[in-house]
Amino acid sequence: xxxxxxxxxxxxxxxxxxxxxxxxxxxxxxxxxxxxxxxxxxxxxxxxxxxxxxxxxxxxxxxxxxxxxxxxxxxxxxxxxxxxxxxxxxxxxxxxxxxxxxxxxxxxxxxxxxxxxxxxxxxxxxxxxxxxxxxxxxxxxxxxxxxxxxxxxxxxxxxxxxxxxxxxxxxxxxxxxxxxxxxxxxxxxxxxxxxxxxxxxxxxxxxxxxxxxxxxxxxxxxxxxxxxxxxxxxxxxx
Amino acid sequence: xxxxxxxxxxxxxxxxxxxxxxxxxxxxxxxxxxxxxxxxxxxxxxxxxxxxxxxxxxxxxxxxxxxxxxxxxxxxxxxxxxxxxxxxxxxxxxxxxxxxxxxxxxxxxx
Numbered sequence: 001x002x003x004x005x006x007x008x009x010x011x012x013x014x015x016x017x018x019x020x021x022x023x024x025x026x027x028x029x030x031x032x033x034x035x036x037x038x039x040x041x042x043x044x045x046x047x048x049x050x051x052x053x054x055x056x057x058x059x060x061x062x063x064x065x066x067x068x069x070x071x072x073x074x075x076x077x078x079x080x081x082x083x084x085x086x087x088x089x090x091x092x093x094x095x096x097x098x099x100x101x102x103x104x105x106x107x108x109x110x111x112x113x114x115x116x117x118x119x120x121x122x123x124x125x126x127x128x129x130x131x132x133x134x135x136x137x138x139x140x141x142x143x144x145x146x147x148x149x150x151x152x153x154x155x156x157x158x159x160x161x162x163x164x165x166x167x168x169x170x171x172x173x174x175x176x177x178x179x180x181x182x183x184x185x186x187x188x189x190x191x192x193x194x195x196x197x198x199x200x201x202x203x204x205x206x207x208x209x210x211x212x213x214x215x216x217x218x219x220x221x222x223x224x225x226x227x228x229x230x231x232x233x234x235x236x237x238x
Numbered sequence: 239x240x241x242x243x244x245x246x247x248x249x250x251x252x253x254x255x256x257x258x259x260x261x262x263x264x265x266x267x268x269x270x271x272x273x274x275x276x277x278x279x280x281x282x283x284x285x286x287x288x289x290x291x292x293x294x295x296x297x298x299x300x301x302x303x304x305x306x307x308x309x310x311x312x313x314x315x316x317x318x319x320x321x322x323x324x325x326x327x328x329x330x331x332x333x334x335x336x337x338x339x340x341x342x343x344x345x346x347x348x
Contacts (some may be wrong), residue, residue, distance in 0.1 A: 024348040112348040135345035140265040142345045158344040160313040167347040174348065202264055202342075211264075213340060214320045 015039035020110035027178030055171030114161030121154040139205030141177035155223035257335035264342035270299035
C-alpha cells in the first residue's frame with residue numbers, strides 16, 4: 001500500500017460515477033472496486049452481446065442477454081463486498097444526467113460517443129467535479145483529466161463530435177486506457193501525483209508509443225468559456 | 239525541391255528559402271498516412287496546403303481528413319507547435335522552419 005490507512009479511508013469515503021459498463025467501464029470499475037473506492041455508481045443501457053466479450057471483461061459468456069448493469073453490479077460486489085455499488089439501467093440524456101451523477105466526487109467517461117460525453121462534460125462543469133476522459137479505437141487510445149475552471153474542458157479540446165461509426169476494438173486498448181483513467185481517479189481522490197491536466201495522453205499500441213499533446217482552454221468555449229480560471233492544483237475536497 | 243540557389247561560391251537565400259516541417263498524424267490518420275513525416279516546404283506555405291499535399295498521397299487518408307469540398311472535416315484537430323489552429327484560420331496560417339504540426343481526430347470508442 002503506497003498511500004497508507006488515511007489514503008484508504010479517503011477512497012472508502014469517495015463516490016465515483018462511471019458512465020458506461022463496456023470496454024472502458026469494465027477495467028475502470030473493476031480496479032476502482034478493488035482499490036476500495038467506497039461507492040461506485042455505474043450506468044449503462046445495453047444488454048450483453050457476444051461481440052462485447054473480447055473487451056468488456058466485467059461480463060462473461062454466461063451473461064449474454066443480461067443487462068450490463070446487472071452483470072456489473074454482481075461482479076463488482078463479488079470482487080469487493082465492502083463497497084457500495086449502484087448500477088442503473090438507463091440511457092444517459094440531458095434530462096437525467098445531473099441527477100444520475102448526484103453527489104459523486106468525479107465522473108469517469110467510459111462512453112462510446114461524443115454527444116453523451118458532452119453531456120457529462122456539462123454536468124462536470126456545473127457540479128465543478130472532474131471528468132476523467134478516455135476514448136479508444138483499434139490500437140489507439142486517448143485520455144485526459146478535466147478539472148472544470150482549471151483545465152480545458154472536453155469541448156475546448158474536441159469542439160465537434162466525429163461521425164458515429166462502428167469502430168474496431170481490441171480489448172487491450174480499453175484495458176490500457178481504462179488503467180490510465182483509474183490511475184487518475186485514485187490520484188485525484190488521494191491528492192497525490194501529477195494529474196493529466198491540460199495534457200492529452202495519446203497511446204499508439206501498434207507502435208508501442210505514448211505521446212502527450214498540450215491542450216489549452218478556449219476562452220470562447222461554449223461549455224466552459226465563462227468559468228473563471230482557478231489555481232492549477234486539484235484535489236478532492238475533504 | 240531545393241530552392242536555395244547559388245552565385246559562384248556565394249550562397250544567396252531567395253525568398254523561397256527551404257524549410258523543414260514535421261507532421262505528426264494520430265490514430266486513424268496515422269494508420270492511413272504514417273507519422274513523423276519530415277517534409278521540405280518553401281516560405282509562404284500555408285498549413286492547409288501542406289496537409290493537403292501530404293494527405294493526397296493516400297485517397298483514403300485524404301477522405302478521412304478532408305470533405306468533398308476539400309475543407310477539413312469539422313471534427314479534425316489541428317495544432318502547430320502545441321497551439322491549436324482553428325480550421326477557419328488554417329488556410330492563411332503559414333508554416334515555418336522547425337514547426338511541428340499535429341493533425342488528429344477525436345477517438346470516440348469506449
